[in-house]
Amino acid sequence: MCAARWAILIVCLAVGPALPPVSLAADEFPEISKLYKQGKRVEALDRLERFLGANPRDSRARFLKGVILTEQNKTQDAIKVFTDLTIDFPEMPEPYNNLAVLYAGQGDYEKARQALEMAIRTHPSYAVAHENLGDVYATLASRAYDKALQLDKSNTTAKAKLALIRELFPPRTAATAPATPDAAKSAALAAQAKPAEAAQPAQTAPVAPSPAKPAEPPKAPAATKPAEAGPVPKAAASPPSGPTAVDETKAVLRTLDDWARAWSDNDPDTYLAFYAPEFKPPKGESRAKWEAERRDRLAKPRKIQVSVVGPRVTFTDATTARVNFRQNYTSDNLKTTGRKTLVLVKHGERWLIQQELVAGK
Numbered sequence: 001m002c003a004a005r006w007a008i009l010i011v012c013l014a015v016g017p018a019l020p021p022v023s024l025a026a027d028e029f030p031e032i033s034k035l036y037k038q039g040k041r042v043e044a045l046d047r048l049e050r051f052l053g054a055n056p057r058d059s060r061a062r063f064l065k066g067v068i069l070t071e072q073n074k075t076q077d078a079i080k081v082f083t084d085l086t087i088d089f090p091e092m093p094e095p096y097n098n099l100a101v102l103y104a105g106q107g108d109y110e111k112a113r114q115a116l117e118m119a120i121r122t123h124p125s126y127a128v129a130h131e132n133l134g135d136v137y138a139t140l141a142s143r144a145y146d147k148a149l150q151l152d153k154s155n156t157t158a159k160a161k162l163a164l165i166r167e168l169f170p171p172r173t174a175a176t177a178p179a180t181p182d183a184a185k186s187a188a189l190a191a192q193a194k195p196a197e198a199a200q201p202a203q204t205a206p207v208a209p210s211p212a213k214p215a216e217p218p219k220a221p222a223a224t225k226p227a228e229a230g231p232v233p234k235a236a237a238s239p240p241s242g243p244t245a246v247d248e249t250k251a252v253l254r255t256l257d258d259w260a261r262a263w264s265d266n267d268p269d270t271y272l273a274f275y276a277p278e279f280k281p282p283k284g285e286s287r288a289k290w291e292a293e294r295r296d297r298l299a300k301p302r303k304i305q306v307s308v309v310g311p312r313v314t315f316t317d318a319t320t321a322r323v324n325f326r327q328n329y330t331s332d333n334l335k336t337t338g339r340k341t342l343v344l345v346k347h348g349e350r351w352l353i354q355q356e357l358v359a360g361k
Contacts, residue, residue: 044064044068059085067098075102090122091350092122097128097132099112100115100136116132123347145159252323256342259353263298266299267298282358304329306328309326321345323341323344
């Protein structure tokens with residue numbers, strides 16, 4: 001086992017992953033991400049700044065800006081970018097994880113712990129955050145055992161525990177430190193985090209950030225131990241029962257009502273936020289194209305009224321629900337009614353739409 005596992009995560013730039021839906025300039029952002037992958041960081045950052053001037057709430061562009069600032073060793077600027085993302089998009093776990101890496105790089109493992117706990121609270125099945133949290137606890141424990149030995153050199157129990165941690169996380173040296181990955185790979189903090197190594201007592205077993213293959217949410221994030229390769233499989237969960245089933249049914253119905261209300265209120269940001277990262281548009285089109293069309297449709301009518309009639313909720317397992325209902329839609333130029341089925345999956349404490357099916361599908 002090796003402690004060289006921490007890395008600044010980058011998002012899947014070609015497809016909108018676990019980040020909230022935002023307004024994207026379809027022609028601009030792919031070009032910026034291409035520049036980044038080619039290693040043209042300065043040019044990419046310059047175009048990002050201009051792009052964000054016109055799209056200040058674009059979460060993916062802001063995220064990439066934080067990654068580039070990290071690579072440029074502008075740690076405080078990167079921390080501000082990721083912190084602002086946690087404020088504007090608290091449902092995203094990735095900025096919390098990256099904050100933890102940056103704090104660990106400064107030797108502030110208490111802040112790193114808090115950030116990782118927020119990532120896990122937001123996304124309980126986020127495997128890389130769980131592993132990073134374990135590494136933080138290991139470092140804190142290493143420091144505590146070392147302090148115990150300084151106070152009592154005859155403490156054989158503390159000595160044995162410290163030796164075990166050092167075996168799990170051997171101190172990094174210049175000879176063993178991996179090289180910084182190329183532009184096509186992760187934007188890792190890695191061996192650039194020299195202040196973090198200097199800040200740690202020589203006797204402790206440091207758990208410094210290091211390069212790793214980037215995660216692409218919502219797929220299994222980053223490379224972890226084989227036993228923790230990704231989120232908990234849904235097949236391992238059974239449908240809720242008793243009081244839990246009642247509570248989850250209410251939660252699903254609240255999501256359905258809030259989704260219809262956001263649609264009726266012509267609020268595209270809130271409306272699109274009800275769709276899971278893994279949602280696939282029904283006609284096979286790209287997620288970006290589908291989102292653009294939905295925004296256009298919500299903007300055109302002066303008035304929209306969507307109502308949900310007679311919803312029936314069934315659970316496939318503890319994290320998957322199907323809701324069948326009649327949808328009534330009325331706008332200035334269209335009035336329709338028909339049956340629809342939504343498949344919802346649980347992300348943290350939220351139920352999000354994974355699939356939409358019309359009658360007969």
